Amino acid sequence: MVFLTEFAVPVVASYVASMAFALLYNVHGKNVHIASLCGAFSYAVYLVVMQFTDSMVIPNFLGGVVIAIYAELAAMIFKAPITVYLVPGIVPLVPGLTIYKAMEACLRGNLAVGGAGVVNTIKIGGAIALGLILTSYFFRLFRSIAQKLGRDAVCRQ
Amino acid sequence: MDAVVKKELTVNQVIDMIANVGYSIIKHGGEIHRAEDTATRIGLAYGMDQVHVFAISSTILVTVEKDGVTKTQNRRVTGNSTNLDRIEQLNSLSRKICTELPSYQEVMAELRRIEGRHCYSQGMNVLFYALIGGSFAVFFGGGVAEMIVGFSVGALMRLVIWLLEYLKSASFLVNTVGAAIIVTTVKLASLVYPALNVDASISGPLMNLVPGILLTNCIRDIVSADYVAGTAKMIETLIVACSIALGVAVSVLWR
Numbered sequence: 001m002v003f004l005t006e007f008a009v010p011v012v013a014s015y016v017a018s019m020a021f022a023l024l025y026n027v028h029g030k031n032v033h034i035a036s037l038c039g040a041f042s043y044a045v046y047l048v049v050m051q052f053t054d055s056m057v058i059p060n061f062l063g064g065v066v067i068a069i070y071a072e073l074a075a076m077i078f079k080a081p082i083t084v085y086l087v088p089g090i091v092p093l094v095p096g097l098t099i100y101k102a103m104e105a106c107l108r109g110n111l112a113v114g115g116a117g118v119v120n121t122i123k124i125g126g127a128i129a130l131g132l133i134l135t136s137y138f139f140r141l142f143r144s145i146a147q148k149l150g151r152d153a154v155c156r157q
Numbered sequence: 158m159d160a161v162v163k164k165e166l167t168v169n170q171v172i173d174m175i176a177n178v179g180y181s182i183i184k185h186g187g188e189i190h191r192a193e194d195t196a197t198r199i200g201l202a203y204g205m206d207q208v209h210v211f212a213i214s215s216t217i218l219v220t221v222e223k224d225g226v227t228k229t230q231n232r233r234v235t236g237n238s239t240n241l242d243r244i245e246q247l248n249s250l251s252r253k254i255c256t257e258l259p260s261y262q263e264v265m266a267e268l269r270r271i272e273g274r275h276c277y278s279q280g281m282n283v284l285f286y287a288l289i290g291g292s293f294a295v296f297f298g299g300g301v302a303e304m305i306v307g308f309s310v311g312a313l314m315r316l317v318i319w320l321l322e323y324l325k326s327a328s329f330l331v332n333t334v335g336a337a338i339i340v341t342t343v344k345l346a347s348l349v350y351p352a353l354n355v356d357a358s359i360s361g362p363l364m365n366l367v368p369g370i371l372l373t374n375c376i377r378d379i380v381s382a383d384y385v386a387g388t389a390k391m392i393e394t395l396i397v398a399c400s401i402a403l404g405v406a407v408s409v410l411w412r
Contacts, residue, residue: 013296017364020288025186026242026276081248083187084241087370094369097297100360103402107409125369129376 007047014092015040022088031084034074038089042066046093056120057127063093064131072139086132095124170261171203172221172228174254177268179210179217180232182247186239189378189386192217195251202255213386214393239370246271279319286315286365294361299354306353307361310342314362329400335366336404344408363405368397 018039022032046063053059071085102117166174175196182192193210200208200221207222214237220229250267253259259267277285290311294303314335321331339362347353371394379387 010296013292016292017289017296020285020292022241023277024282024285024289026240028242031245079249080245081187081191083191084245087186087239087241090370090373091364092296094364094367094373096293096364096367096369097356097360099367099369099398100363100405101356103398103405104408107402107406121372125372126376129373129380132373133377133380 014043035088060127068135185243287312290362299357332400
């Protein structure tokens with residue numbers, strides 16, 4: 001029962017949320033489901049990592065890494081630009097509840113809670129972005145290594 | 158064969174093509190890095206000696222040089238909106254340009270075809286907003302009641318936003334009114350059904366407005382050394398956050 005409410009329901013919800021964002025951003029065809037799986041998968045990793053740490057940064061960072069690896073691989077396999085998978089994939093990790101609670105606390109004059117919320121938002125956003133960017137640099141490195149070795153590197157931009 | 162095709166294009170045609178492709182990529186929410194990279198590749202593929210591209214989310218500036226002739230064009234980008242289908246099409250177009258070097262008319266016809274591609278209808282967008290609201294309400298710990306509230310509030314908000322956009326209202330006002338509608342309707346619903354999880358039901362539909370992707374892209378731009386584009390996005394994020402906070406401020410009325 002705990003598994004159901006704490007894991008399965010949020011993961012399914014994150015799948016639907018990613019799908020709705022993918023559709024809102026006008027993704028067509030099979031890419032809709034590939035992009036939604038990216039969101040659900042990274043959120044599942046996030047939830048598992050959450051069990052092992054109290055830190056807010058590490059699960060978000062690893063979530064970002066998983067999104068980027070998934071999206072890079074999907075972009076290579078399905079020959080689409082990586083943004084198509086990246087943007088819907090990020091959606092479940094976006095700290096919406098944290099932002100809302102910070103806003104409300106600030107409005108009610110509770111600056112201690114509100115300020116901490118703002119800092120947490122920047123921390124989470126930064127962790128996700130760093131996970132994405134670090135992974136994409138590694139992929140760029142692998143690609144140029146593959147080119148240097150004279151292999152037929154996958155043509156993409 | 159390649160040399161013949163390259164000769165057919167004048168510097169003016171190449172720069173026009175580059176500026177148009179770059180413009181479309183930025184307008185439809187592609188990364189700055191992608192726009193600059195694609196434009197440079199196309200220019201070099203058509204045999205230009207030098208190609209310099211500078212882009213931020215509101216403008217793109219292109220300079221090409223060939224045999225001592227230098228040309229510069231600039232495009233102002235307004236009304237940016239993320240459209241991943243267009244980005245995908247533009248990506249395959251630029252790949253095609255770099256490998257096949259098609260004629261100027263062919264590329265322009267292809268660009269027009271991409272701009273005219275099917276988008277989801279307004280009615281479908283109402284459904285997507287509702288789905289985002291409902292699924293995030295569950296995601297933030299809500300149950301069936303929160304899902305229903307989030308779903309209907311999302312749909313209602315999209316209808317109002319649609320009206321405001323039709324009236325060409327400023328996006329600041331759109332966000333403020335959207336957030337105020339969410340907070341007001343959810344608080345009213347909690348009067349009818351006191352057991353409602355208000356936080357989950359509000360932040361679910363609010364995810365439609367929250368600039369999370371903008372924030373992440375802003376940090377990505379800054380980390381990949383596009384500082385001007387990144388700073389502009391950071392300020393945009395702040396303004397969007399302020400506009401939403403102003404709408405959320407309606408909740409103070411219930412205290």
